[in-house]
Amino acid sequence: MKIVIINYGAGNIQSIMFAIERLGFKAVLSNNPDEIKAADKVIFPGVGEASSAMKMLLESGLETLIPNLKQPVLGICLGMQLMCNKSEEGNTKGLGIFDVDVIKFTPKLKVPQMGWNQIYNLKSPLFEGINENEYMYLVHSFYAPNCPEAIATTDYDVEYASALQKHNFYGTQFHPEKSGDVGEQILANFLKLKD
Template sequence: MKIVIINYGAGNIQSIMFAIERLGFTAVLSNDWKEIKAADKVIFPGVGEASSAMKMLIDSGLDVLIPTLKQPVLGICLGMQLMCNKSEEGNTAGLEIFDVNVVKFTSKVKVPQMGWNQIYNLRSDLFKGIAEKEYMYLVHSFYAPNCADAIATTNYEVEYASALKKNNFYGTQFHPEKSGDVGEQILGNFLKL
């Protein structure tokens, strides 16, 4: 199986590569269109600020490629947010894969939300064998509100979509690669899709 992690300069790449290796697979880092299109599975990571990350995607032309991919694609954290219509962070236009706008937590809660929180209302093969209310690791100041594409929910000030799915595209607000055995099982489930 060929697994490609999209390398566009805004990814938390090492921990994802190590998690995939622990599952018995090898991933390739690439921003090459042909290599990404030929992959069996694509992981779209993201760490940092939305508008600068989107600029890096646009500069490499990956903003055009990603929405056309036909194989399973997993966006993680900012990667998932960039797959939404737009983000309040830097007033950034997204890839318009998931039909939801990313918004900021209010000042009533500590931002960023950092640490472990529960996921529930799980509804996808991504969560095969995963119990309701398992804890996942999150670090974020912006979130996707609950919407038709939501396949998992988390509560922090409000209930929001901690995972999204539309066709072959999946996204997790949490970091499966930093969420212990349960996170690794979710990554393993993605690789089996």
Template structure:
């Protein structure tokens, strides 16, 4: 199986590569259009600030490539947020894959939300063999509100979409690669889709 992690200068690449290796696979880090197109599975990571990440996607031409991919694609954290219509972070447009706008947590909440929180209302093959209310690791100040594409929910002062799915596109606000055995099972499920 050919697994490509999109390389556009966003962080958390190494931990994803190590998690894939622990599952017995090898991932390639690439921003090459043909390599991404020929992958069986694509992972779109992200840690950092949305508007500068979007600029990098536009500069590299990945901005037009990603929404047209036909194989299963998993966006993680900022990767998921960039797959939405827009984000309040840096007031930037997204890739428009998920029909929802990312917004900032209310000022009364401590941001970023950092640490472990539960996921529930699980509704996708991504969560095969995953129990309701399992704990996942999150670090974020912005969130996708609940919408028709929500496949997992988390509550942090407000219920929000901690995972999204539309057709072959999946997104998790949490970091499966940093969420122990449960997170690894979610990555395994993605690779089995």
């Protein structure tokens, strides 16, 4: 199986590569459109700020490639947020894959939300064998509100979509690669998905 992690300058790549290796697979880091299109599975990572990350996607021409991919694609953290319509962070236009806008947590909350929080209302093959209310690791100041494409929910004073799915596109606000055995099971489930 060919697994490609999209390399567009947004961090968090090493921990994803290690998590995939622990599952017995090898991932390739690439920004080559032909290599990405030829992959069986694509992971779209992201740590950082939305507008500068989007600028890097635009400069590499990947903003037109990603929404047209046909194989299973997993966006993680900022990767998931960039797959939405737009983000309040830097007033950034997203890739428009998920029909929801990313907004900032209210000022009364401690941001970023950093640490472990529960996921529930799990509805996808991505969560096969995962119990409701498992704890996942999150670091974020912006979130996607609950919407029809939500496949997991988390509560941080407000309930929000901690995972999204539309067709072959999946996104997790949490970091499966930093969430212990449960997170690795979610990555394994993603790698098992059929087109």
